[in-house]
Amino acid sequence: MLFNSLEFFVFLPLSLLLYAVLPVERRTAGLLLASYVFYGATRPANLAYLGAVTLAVWGCGWALGRTVREPLRRLLLAAGLVAVLGSLFAFKFYDFAAGEVERLAHSAVSLPRLGLAAPAGYSFYAFSAAAFLVDVFVRRLPGEQGPARVALYLAFFPKILAGPIERATTFLPQVSAGLRADPARLVLGLQMIGWGLFKKVAIADNLAPIVDKSFGIAAFASPFDLLVSVYFFAFQIYCDFSGYTDIALGVALLFGLRLMENFRRPYLSRSTSEFWGERWHISLGKWFRDYLYLPLGGSRAGPLRTYLNLMLVFLVSGLWHAGLGYGVGWTFLVWGALNGAYQWGGLATRPLWRWAGERLPRVRDSAVLRTIRALFTFHLIAVSWVFFRAKSIGDAWLILEKIATHLAEMPSLITRYPFTTAHYTGLALVALLVGIEILDERRPVFQRLSAAPVVVRWGLYYLAIFALLVLGRWQAREFIYMQF
Amino acid sequence: MKRLGRSALLFTAIGLAIYAGVYWGAERLVYRAGHGNPFFKIATAREVTFDWVILGASHAMPLDFDDFNARMERDLGLRILNLAAPGAGPLYNRFVLEGFLREHRGRNLLYVVDSFAFYSRTWNEDRFADAKLLRRTPLQAATARSLRDYVRHEGVDVRAALDYVTGFSKVSNPERFQRDAWEGEAQFDQVLRPSTSAVKKRIGYLYPEQTSPRALERYLGVLASLVELAQREGMRVVVVKTPVPPGYRSQLPGEAAFDEAVARLLAKHQVLLHDFSGSLGEPRFYFDSDHLNRAGLTEFLARDLRAVLESGRAR
Numbered sequence: 172m173l174f175n176s177l178e179f180f181v182f183l184p185l186s187l188l189l190y191a192v193l194p195v196e197r198r199t200a201g202l203l204l205a206s207y208v209f210y211g212a213t214r215p216a217n218l219a220y221l222g223a224v225t226l227a228v229w230g231c232g233w234a235l236g237r238t239v240r241e242p243l244r245r246l247l248l249a250a251g252l253v254a255v256l257g258s259l260f261a262f263k264f265y266d267f268a269a270g271e272v273e274r275l276a277h278s279a280v281s282l283p284r285l286g287l288a289a290p291a292g293y294s295f296y297a298f299s300a301a302a303f304l305v306d307v308f309v310r311r312l313p314g315e316q317g318p319a320r321v322a323l324y325l326a327f328f329p330k331i332l333a334g335p336i337e338r339a340t341t342f343l344p345q346v347s348a349g350l351r352a353d354p355a356r357l358v359l360g361l362q363m364i365g366w367g368l369f370k371k372v373a374i375a376d377n378l379a380p381i382v383d384k385s386f387g388i389a390a391f392a393s394p395f396d397l398l399v400s401v402y403f404f405a406f407q408i409y410c411d412f413s414g415y416t417d418i419a420l421g422v423a424l425l426f427g428l429r430l431m432e433n434f435r436r437p438y439l440s441r442s443t444s445e446f447w448g449e450r451w452h453i454s455l456g457k458w459f460r461d462y463l464y465l466p467l468g469g470s471r472a473g474p475l476r477t478y479l480n481l482m483l484v485f486l487v488s489g490l491w492h493a494g495l496g497y498g499v500g501w502t503f504l505v506w507g508a509l510n511g512a513y514q515w516g517g518l519a520t521r522p523l524w525r526w527a528g529e530r531l532p533r534v535r536d537s538a539v540l541r542t543i544r545a546l547f548t549f550h551l552i553a554v555s556w557v558f559f560r561a562k563s564i565g566d567a568w569l570i571l572e573k574i575a576t577h578l579a580e581m582p583s584l585i586t587r588y589p590f591t592t593a594h595y596t597g598l599a600l601v602a603l604l605v606g607i608e609i610l611d612e613r614r615p616v617f618q619r620l621s622a623a624p625v626v627v628r629w630g631l632y633y634l635a636i637f638a639l640l641v642l643g644r645w646q647a648r649e650f651i652y653m654q655f
Numbered sequence: 656m657k658r659l660g661r662s663a664l665l666f667t668a669i670g671l672a673i674y675a676g677v678y679w680g681a682e683r684l685v686y687r688a689g690h691g692n693p694f695f696k697i698a699t700a701r702e703v704t705f706d707w708v709i710l711g712a713s714h715a716m717p718l719d720f721d722d723f724n725a726r727m728e729r730d731l732g733l734r735i736l737n738l739a740a741p742g743a744g745p746l747y748n749r750f751v752l753e754g755f756l757r758e759h760r761g762r763n764l765l766y767v768v769d770s771f772a773f774y775s776r777t778w779n780e781d782r783f784a785d786a787k788l789l790r791r792t793p794l795q796a797a798t799a800r801s802l803r804d805y806v807r808h809e810g811v812d813v814r815a816a817l818d819y820v821t822g823f824s825k826v827s828n829p830e831r832f833q834r835d836a837w838e839g840e841a842q843f844d845q846v847l848r849p850s851t852s853a854v855k856k857r858i859g860y861l862y863p864e865q866t867s868p869r870a871l872e873r874y875l876g877v878l879a880s881l882v883e884l885a886q887r888e889g890m891r892v893v894v895v896k897t898p899v900p901p902g903y904r905s906q907l908p909g910e911a912a913f914d915e916a917v918a919r920l921l922a923k924h925q926v927l928l929h930d931f932s933g934s935l936g937e938p939r940f941y942f943d944s945d946h947l948n949r950a951g952l953t954e955f956l957a958r959d960l961r962a963v964l965e966s967g968r969a970r
Binding site: 177354377592593629632633636637640641642643644645646 | 659666669670673674677786814817823824826827829832
């Protein structure tokens with residue numbers, strides 16, 4: 172079920188009604204039922220995968236909680252992680268890897284295929300499951316959780332398809348405290364749902380046709396077409412994914428649950444490390460930090476290991492992203508490597524920046540330099556998105572090459588380019604987004620709204636709702652990040 | 656809590672009032688940018704009686720591209736209303752015919768038949784929910800009632816009726832200011848460059864499911880009811896298969912079985928069937944894998960269709 176479908180707009184009020192009429196002690200079960208209906212609505216077989224992961228995680232967690240001997244606990248953890256992450260790896264890559272092996276062997280070998288269509292959201296709840304197991308293992312979390320609570324942690328419908336990759340350490344205490352809707356959170360929840368829908372349906376889905384067209388025929392598209400599409404894709408993927416997250420967070424608030432922030436105006440980042448570490452897909456970044464980067468030694472094991480650890484994290488992140496909407500291919504590994512290389516660059520130049528900043532503090536803190544750094548970071552990220560979106564490494568390289576070789580001609584091409592209404596609409600929406608994000612960076616827009624007089628507030632609500640209706644593309648286009 | 660409830664009610668009421676205004680504006684745009692939608696044509700047709708009403712899917716649409724319908728009317732001295740719609744199977748066509756008969760009368764019905772439209776609900780029940788059709792269909796109480804009946808009795812998705820009544824597709828139409836023209840119309844003067852891959856892709860698109868006898872039986876039944884409806888209203892029915900390129904015709908799945916079944920059904924209803932599908936073989940007569948271009952249509956009219964249409968006047 173998609174957040175931008177009619178089914179969801181029927182399902183959500185019904186779920187809220189069920190939630191409201193149930194006594195507090197039954198709400199976990201009610202919410203679990205609603206989550207299973209949501210997840211199984213499109214493909215009932217999805218529930219089998221979710222059920223298997225839930226059983227494995229709950230069982231391992233329970234055993235970990237009851238076992239004292241460390242070797243046995245390690246074995247249990249390893250078994251749980253292999254089951255959860257191994258299946259994720261197999262679903263994502265086995266068929267692709269088998270194909271690549273056959274291709275390299277010039278079809279001299281023939282390998283069997285799994286041919287399994289893994290369910291939507293598997294990448295997300297598999298990571299949540301792994302986090303749960305590790306947290307129980309390191310005793311951040313008691314292992315003996317009730318099965319319904321563990322099941323709800325994995326299945327909670329706002330987050331199951333595309334995150335955030337919530338931690339059990341923050342989610343389960345909220346469930347234990349008793350699920351109660353908080354009227355103060357209702358308005359914020361509705362505001363977030365509205366803003367998320369606007370980002371997805373009005374911005375991302377209006378940019379998508381332009382992007383799809385150029386990336387689909389990269390060899391024949393003009394350099395300016397490609398340049399426009401590269402810029403638009405950066406905003407499409409941001410609005411698609413963060414729009415989903417905003418809706419997820421908003422819906423969770425309607426049920427009185429607070430999920431972790433996943434995006435914080437990422438294109439205002441002044442470095443790629445800030446982008447990945449603090450602003451883009453924060454829940455995944457923190458997952459990698461806590462469950463991969465730090466266990467590998469992080470930055471405490473010497474400079475060489477730091478560089479290696481960083482690259483490894485980004486390569487794994489590339490692998491994790493494979494299959495999210497744009498198939499499985501080597502492009503994701505290149506995308507990960509490129510972002511890893513950006514981190515290397517940032518790390519290597521950090522002493523230089525520090526040195527310069529100390530000598531020229533006014534320049535360092537100036538708005539001009541901040542803007543230049545944000546623009547530079549945005550362009551680095553936009554280049555990496557080309558590998559994320561392109562059909563192959565060859566296509567990605569072709570796109571970048573075509574743009575680079577015609578860069579000097581771009582200003583003159585702008586005047587001759589046959590811009591359409593779709594381009595102007597896309598541009599206006601992106602400008603609106605950037606404007607709102609800049610305002611939000613200074614003081615949260617939802618706070619500003621709450622402080623505004625009721626006439627202004629309602630006027631803005633109506634404007635937003637009708638802009639969503641009039642500009643939105645409501646043909647239920649899937650969210651990019653939930654397609655695995 | 657009471658205050659919050661009152662505020663919510665007031666907010667909703669104001670919102671609904673604004674929506675009504677936006678809906679009204681969107682409905683006006685349907686008339687301003689209207690062109691190809693069959694219900695738009697019915698609503699804006701000046702004549703009460705037509706000599707010919709044309710129904711069918713996209714193969715019948717070129718007959719109304721550019722000035723072709725006006726030319727036929729002028730040359731033949733007949734009033735012709737083309738109500739074909741892209742991808743429309745017999746169920747949607749019957750819905751259109753019912754809409755036509757509520758406001759107009761016709762002497763003859765020309766049904767352009769295509770086998771693909773008889774093998775999948777994609778071209779029948781699902782067509783009712785297509786936003787591209789809904790956003791150009793003017794709001795009328797009778798059409799809404801008819802659509803409700805199709806939801807109740809024919810398995811049409813309730814979302815189609817909801818969308819139609821609430822005008823959601825019209826309000827959110829991204830092409831609201833553009834003329835409602837099917838993309839094929841822009842290629843009407845072009846010439847096909849034959850491509851087997853294009854034909855294969857097209858066939859795959861038109862026949863999304865296997866050619867099942869059950870589906871065929873269901874939609875032939877719908878065609879029979881359409882024919883009976885027209886005959887009850889005093890219309891003579893003629894069914895034709897328009898020319899298609901040989902490379903396309905040879906790839907159609909289950910065509911012989913379809914031809915046989917449709918001929919049997921039409922014979923039972925004393926309806927004439929003209930199969931012109933093999934009459935124009937040269938690629939220069941088509942603008943894409945299977946649609947006649949201006950030259951093809953001119954040739955088809957001169958060779959075959961003129962006689963069929965003139966037979967309508969002779970009654």
